[in-house]
Amino acid sequence: xKSCIYLVLCETKESVMTMGLILLEICxxxxxxxxxxxxxxxKYPEVAxxxxxxxxxxxxxxMRPYALVNGQRIFGKDLPECIENIRLKIEExxxxxx
Numbered sequence: 001x002k003s004c005i006y007l008v009l010c011e012t013k014e015s016v017m018t019m020g021l022i023l024l025e026i027c028x029x030x031x032x033x034x035x036x037x038x039x040x041x042x043k044y045p046e047v048a049x050x051x052x053x054x055x056x057x058x059x060x061x062x063m064r065p066y067a068l069v070n071g072q073r074i075f076g077k078d079l080p081e082c083i084e085n086i087r088l089k090i091e092e093x094x095x096x097x098x
Contacts, residue, residue, distance in 0.1 A: 032065035
């Protein structure tokens, strides 16, 4: 199984470089692609993206777009809803570090 790792470095309040606080995992076979997430990733540099050939969630993968955000499945009935749900989950996760 091939996997690609996209790690985004971000600057914290203490000016220390760290890896992303939030891990976003996507499946290459799913409707949700990194291109669809580009605007979201530009807005949230705290997100590190891992793209896999397959995440073995074929039932969900065939039904709707989804991603794992810090290990939690986030999905929507269509691509725009899924991206919005991912954005909301990112905001929720970031609030834990505020």
